[in-house]
Amino acid sequence: RKEVEQDPGPFNVPEGATVAFNCTYSNSASQSFFWYRQDCRKEPKLLMSVYSSGNEDGRFTAQLNRASQYISLLIRDSKLSDSATYLCVPWSGGYNKLIFGAGTRLAVHP
Amino acid sequence: DAGITQSPRHKVTETGTPVTLRCHQTENHRYMYWYRQDPGHGLRLIHYSYGVKDTDKGEVSDGYSVSRSKTEDFLLTLESATSSQTSVYFCAISEDRGLSTNEKLFFGSGTQLSVL
Numbered sequence: 001r002k003e004v005e006q007d008p009g010p011f012n013v014p015e016g017a018t019v020a021f022n023c024t025y026s027n028s029a030s031q032s033f034f035w036y037r038q039d040c041r042k043e044p045k046l047l048m049s050v051y052s053s054g055n056e057d058g059r060f061t062a063q064l065n066r067a068s069q070y071i072s073l074l075i076r077d078s079k080l081s082d083s084a085t086y087l088c089v090p091w092s093g094g095y096n097k098l099i100f101g102a103g104t105r106l107a108v109h110p
Numbered sequence: 111d112a113g114i115t116q117s118p119r120h121k122v123t124e125t126g127t128p129v130t131l132r133c134h135q136t137e138n139h140r141y142m143y144w145y146r147q148d149p150g151h152g153l154r155l156i157h158y159s160y161g162v163k164d165t166d167k168g169e170v171s172d173g174y175s176v177s178r179s180k181t182e183d184f185l186l187t188l189e190s191a192t193s194s195q196t197s198v199y200f201c202a203i204s205e206d207r208g209l210s211t212n213e214k215l216f217f218g219s220g221t222q223l224s225v226l
């Protein structure tokens with residue numbers, strides 16, 4: 001089993017829609033979780049950090065379910081500019097222990 | 111945006127030739143990393159550095175070496191490039207905030223390397 005599993009998508013949604021992605025992780029020792037956003041052919045950028053059960057930042061909400069070992073990212077009122085790949089990144093300790101998922105691609109259309 | 115410059119941005123080389131990729135930062139951050147990104151895979155850590163002359167291996171270090179002689183520069187060398195090393199290479203930096211993690215990574219724009 002991969003350490004981090006994400007549905008590759010693409011998720012095709014209209015503007016204004018609400019969309020959610022799930023990410024499952026295998027290491028129960030994972031302590032913190034991060035969502036990075038990566039635009040096509042660009043570098044990843046940190047979108048959100050999750051240290052407890054969840055986090056909310058504007059239209060973006062992350063929720064963690066430790067019992068089932070998954071974390072979700074909810075995007076409300078989708079914008080065209082949200083089109084990107086979203087990378088799930090659990091951390092289980094140490095400087096080199098960020099495990100990047102392969103990402104979920106979101107395409108928002110008019 | 112964080113001051114990270116990768117060079118070259120694109121490179122095409124032949125199997126068996128040495129290749130060096132450069133990462134230069136102007137943020138004076140302590141930690142620097144080299145990742146590769148391939149379709150269907152997440153970013154995978156090749157090597158990282160936690161200070162000048164202090165480096166360690168990551169998940170996929172075979173065939174790669176690194177050097178860090180100055181805080182601002184982190185070099186990745188493919189001693190003898192192979193086709194399996196065709197990839198997009200990202201450099202990243204993070205600051206030392208006194209924690210055991212440096213999850214806030216800032217990435218460079220990447221280098222597309224093609225080994226023919």
